[in-house]
Amino acid sequence: MNTIDPRNFQSISEASVSVEIETEDMTLNIGPQHPSTHGVLRLVAKVDGEKVYNVEPVLGYMHRGYEKLAEVRTYPQITTLVNRIDWVAGFSNEIPFIAGTERLMEIEAPERAKQIRLILTEMARICSHFVFNGAYALEVGALTPIFYAMEDRERVLDLIESVTGGRFHPNFNRIGGVKPAAGSGPTTKKNIQDLPVGFYRDTKLAMEKVIEAADKFQNLIGGNEVFHKRTKNVGVLSKETAEAYGVSGPILRASGVKSDLRTQTDYLPYEKFEFEIPIGQNGDCYDRWDVRTREMVESAKIVLQAIDDMPSGPLQAKVPKVIKVPAGRTYVRAENPKGEMGYYIVSEGGLGPYRLKVRTASFSNVSILPVMLEGALLPDLIAIMGSLDFVLGDVDR
């Protein structure tokens, strides 16, 4: 049982040496404390030397029970909770929940509020992809890009902070709109400031820097021979497998599926803007990296278009003081940086939801790990795991 199948050893089979030594499999415990598991994921890997036979992910080290907690909170309180699901792009988590609540209450947020949401959620996407770019380079052994990534991300985070007052957990959305911005000076009843002074100018500069940075990464990381060797044809994921497992977002697109909820659904007014949906051909680690890096540029372009064409008007629709959501159920999904995030809200007409199902992208994305890692080499395990770009808060909820 423990004999090695020589066909699986590429380098050895090339030299046509057959290995038939009886060796014992080693169980390697990767995580929950490990530099490359993005937090507290634990993989129990059966390895034979460098080769991985079987991987069993163990979850739950960061399970915070949001679905249960949501049942004992009111709707406005839940936005604070959902911020913490995927903390790398905190803002994006609020959007589908707020959109779902608005849909159940049959409130339409004003156009201007929607556009501010759109700008900030795209900025959150840029931040998330910056972190991915830096962290992924680190995982394949290049130490420098993370410093560039963090430096450039800071610029975008500063913008998010100037509007919302929070860098990671903005809690900025309100049912029926957004709250008045943080850095906008005194707010009076007549004069509600929404975006801080100089926001458009700073955003323009920052987005140009983002496009520049994405270009830099294409050269620094994507132009590196060793990086190609480590990522091309590694961890190939086919379209069909990805769909059956519910893998979404950039990973699905890297496998060649042109699926983007920003154009497929209408949770935010994306139809007003022109942007491309980058897709990959092979579905390997390189494509996943490439799709995300190209997405950064597209997001920056969306933001640039959005600030050029800001509708004016109020930030809040008319909302009752005590928010009671009429009975009903709806599912709203959004294209988050990590993939499809959705909330299934079951309301019974109370102050809080009767049941809130949180569908997170990373949960489904990580569930594919055992399939992808079977037969991989240990360094590839890290490369594949990193290319899935998951956040443990998003996996465990």
Add this chain to the structure above:
Amino acid sequence: MTDVLIKVGFVALAALNGAVIFTIMDVKGASWMQRRPGPLHVGLRGFIFPLAEILKFVQKEDIIPTDVDRPVFKWAPAYVVVSAVSLFAVVPLSPTLVVVDLELGVFFALAISSLSTIGVLTAGWSSANKYSLMGGLRAAGQLIAYELPLILAVVGVVIQAETMSLVGIVEKQIEWGVPFAFSGQIVAFLIFMIAATAEMMRVPFDMPIGESELTMGFMTEYSGIRFLIFYISEYMSMFVLCAVASTLFLGGYHLPFIPTEWVNIYGPISLITKTLILGFILVAVRWSFPRFREDQLQNLAWKFLIPASLLNILITAVLKVVL
């Protein structure tokens, strides 16, 4: 007796100082490339950083886990540091400023440099940690694979110089007028540098340490002063191997257009400058490349570097006979 002690002290101090200089260079190079303010500006423009680093490790507790093979675990760093330090004994700073000018200097250097394998392997084996074990085995595989191209690359130089003494090799280069790296041994020089990088276990060949995969490889369980010894000896071997490379390929202590009577003064400066230039290349490579995979590294060694160095020997030998 005093004579020997002075020489031993000189070698140890020189290697240690070299390691400190290289540490500063590595860290400052890193912060320069990564736009990090820390080691560039803090504390006398970052120059007392290594001191702080050393003090930090010295004051830390030297933890020895329960299940380790204690004597082996304790002594493993010694092999590594001894191998790095004693290598410096044969490197000439000038024709006379050399600890010992062995007839078989090259042979001695290569033999001593492979001693560190034992240290790394025992460190990995005795740590009672699966990551350490994998790191140790990776290191063993890597060091064996890269020992060969390293030696074979030097063979070309030895054929061209007709001697194995390091002083003799430098004298031969002075005789030629052009260092070997630019007179026929360019391929050998490149192979030597690649193999030496692998020997030092630096990026892109740092799989035995492989932070993101094996946490810290064979060093995972080490802490405090023993970790410091591993850390310093990495820079020592970097310094010493660069010194050997500049001696073999770049004319060592020699500088052209300067009267050779002054060689005892400019010799050390010249050698150290050349060493630093080579070291800087390694630093630049380290901070810009990702890491290879273990099988790709073996493929590179066995399928490319070894045939290339054999071919180099063949061509050198043929030319030697013909010319």
Add this chain to the structure above:
Amino acid sequence: MEDFLNQLKEDFNDVSYEFETILIKVNVENWISTHEILRDKFDLKFFSWLSAIDWDNEVSVGDKPKEVVNPSFEIMSCLSSVNSSNLVTISTFISKLNPSISTLVNVFVGANWHEREAYEMFGITFEGHPNLTKLYLPDGYEGNPMLKSFELISREVKPWPGDVDVEGMPEGFDEENS
């Protein structure tokens, strides 16, 4: 969207469209076949999620259902298409006494972890599941946290203050000086 809804109505009896979400209610016996039909005939190949809802009149925390309900588990799953914006949610009711339903793993492999989650959170058995073990909760954990009867210990220690989650000001606190 209209076309898609009409097509669905041809194949299924109970199709509703509320709040921009299609809900297909099926019997437990048709649970697997429904998914197969949706996957093969309607090109809904993307398995989004699977979960359950605990319908109960006795609720330890949170709001009660609006009307008196028949205590039962509602199993929900969601399928969508990557090529269009089509999305359906499928629901079926099972008894609370011996909650079990056949597994979807043979239709959509991605259901594996979702079913394990529902198993530990609600105590629902998925028959034929290859590895029905706990996913999040530690070994030896007793109880199914997502059941409405499961008490939140923190709420026992400190009661839920209602819709305004703020503590009262400490005594002697002067608002003007703050």
